[in-house]
Amino acid sequence: MKYSDILLDLDDTLIDTIENTRLTLTEIYDDYAFSRYFPSFHDFYTIYYANVSHLWELYGRGQITKQTLQRERFIGPLNSIEEVSEEQALAINDDFIARIMKKGVLVEGAKELLDYLHPRYRIHILSNGFTEMQYIKMESAGISSYFDKVILSDKVGVNKPHPDIFTYALTEIGVKPENIIMVGDNLFTDIGGAYNSGLDQIWYNPKNKSSEDFEPTHTVARLEEIRDIL
Incomplete structure (x- = not known):
């Protein structure tokens, strides 16, 4: 693997x-x-x-x-x-x-994806969201228990897509770039940031947007497709 x-x-x-x-x-x-x-x-x-x-x-x-x-x-x-x-x-x-913060609607297939990934990988959150909100939102959505690390930009002091937050994440997790992959919906912050930091990426792209500057490692329209990659 x-x-x-x-x-x-x-x-x-x-x-x-x-x-x-x-x-x-x-x-x-x-x-x-x-x-x-x-x-x-x-x-x-x-x-x-x-x-x-x-x-x-x-x-x-x-x-x-x-x-x-x-x-x-x-x-x-x-x-x-x-x-x-x-x-x-x-x-x-x-x-x-x-x-x-109390609303708990998940993206279609998110819970099933987490159930699939959790026994197979260590999974972590990397978010530009705010500390005082993100933990409560995860709790409201019933997904807090899935994650090994929760890395938030306002706590790190730098936002995605800056390479420093990806470097921080690798150090915090204790993993090499070739052994981790970034999954996200934002081409600029999530996918571009990971790409420029030497990490593989899975772009969740339900609206079939185009990527002109680079080709993401993988692109999916539905979260369930990630099971075929991982």
Whole structure:
């Protein structure tokens, strides 16, 4: 067996963060009567998603801090609404975080994949998510017990795709690059980061996106396909 260890991204690779976000935002939209400000939930969600996706991209590139991302998550979508103060937007963000951590929807096939991998490999989380959230999210999703190591960027001090976090992970786990493989959904942070650090990769790519800069070691559209690789 070539690999002894598996590195797994958490959000939208195992935990269905997109769906958990949609569910939580639906609650926020209803409970704060956002229909006063947006024609529909879809309009609100579209604005929110564009804003937070941009923030996470900047955070992954090291261009903004964790505090800025959290601060701007709702200030951005709500900044044109005079009735909502900055303090209220920050309070809504705190409420959002408290709610989403309790959502436990997994990506289809995630639990079955973990059941398959666990007896065969040491499996570890490598995530850019925030320490105060990720452990609770794993607990809510019922997957905490599967992992040997949980390596989080804000604890390490550097984000994927920076090579330093992959070097840190190899040292922490005690494994050579050729004996570990990275599984993730984000081509830039997960797959590109692993590629540039000399690790094999499995790109979970359910939307059949293209990779122009390099060819990942493996690409799958469904998590169940990983069993044919590992």
